[in-house]
Amino acid sequence: MSTVRQATPQDKDAVIAMWRACDLVKPQNDPSLDFDLALRTATSTIFVLEDAEQLLGAVMAGFDGHRGWFYYLGVAPQFQSAGNGRLLVESAEHWLHTQGAPKTMLMVRDTNTKVIAFYEKLGYTLENTRVLGKRN
Numbered sequence: 001m002s003t004v005r006q007a008t009p010q011d012k013d014a015v016i017a018m019w020r021a022c023d024l025v026k027p028q029n030d031p032s033l034d035f036d037l038a039l040r041t042a043t044s045t046i047f048v049l050e051d052a053e054q055l056l057g058a059v060m061a062g063f064d065g066h067r068g069w070f071y072y073l074g075v076a077p078q079f080q081s082a083g084n085g086r087l088l089v090e091s092a093e094h095w096l097h098t099q100g101a102p103k104t105m106l107m108v109r110d111t112n113t114k115v116i117a118f119y120e121k122l123g124y125t126l127e128n129t130r131v132l133g134k135r136n
């Protein structure tokens with residue numbers, strides 16, 4: 001049986017290994033710093049999905065005071081297509097709702113558009129919005 005819980009620092013290595021297996025780690029991001037920052041920030045967290053033996057997947061969620069966002073959603077390749085991605089998204093959505101976020105958002109890289117069909121299955125729709133960024 002699998003369960004979802006909030007991550008602890010002890011989960012870091014397994015979560016990062018899964019992120020790497022899912023090709024979610026990009027050169028401009030340090031997954032170790034990202035993991036630590038999400039856990040020590042009051043309005044963000046990471047959920048892990050596990051069975052008795054191992055980590056199956058994880059997702060990072062955060063509320064910015066206006067929208068709830070999730071990042072780094074991944075299910076280890078051997079556990080995909082079994083409802084685990086949906087479970088993690090629903091866990092993030094529920095937590096964001098309890099934090100007060102009226103809407104859940106996510107970003108998809110232009111190199112990963114095949115995942116959009118998964119999100120559409122879960123009720124998400126493409127928005128006419130461009131996302132801009134700048135390093136602090």
Ligand SMILES: CC(C)(COP(=O)(O)OP(=O)(O)OC[C@H]1O[C@@H](n2cnc3c(N)ncnc32)[C@H](O)[C@@H]1OP(=O)(O)O)[C@@H](O)C(=O)NCCC(=O)NCCS
Pocket residue numbers: 022023024072073074075076079080081082083084085086087107108109112114115117118121122
């Ligand atoms: C995206 C990802 C998290 C989906 O997880 P998953 O466990 O395979 O998905 P689920 O089994 O929960 O699928 C939920 C539903 O979406 C559907 N679905 C999953 N992937 C799909 C795809 N590529 N196209 C269309 N539908 C898809 C499933 O058929 C299922 O439908 P159902 O509930 O009607 O049966 C997983 O493929 C993954 O980790 N990918 C690599 C990392 C990644 O790209 N993350 C997203 C970054 S934005």
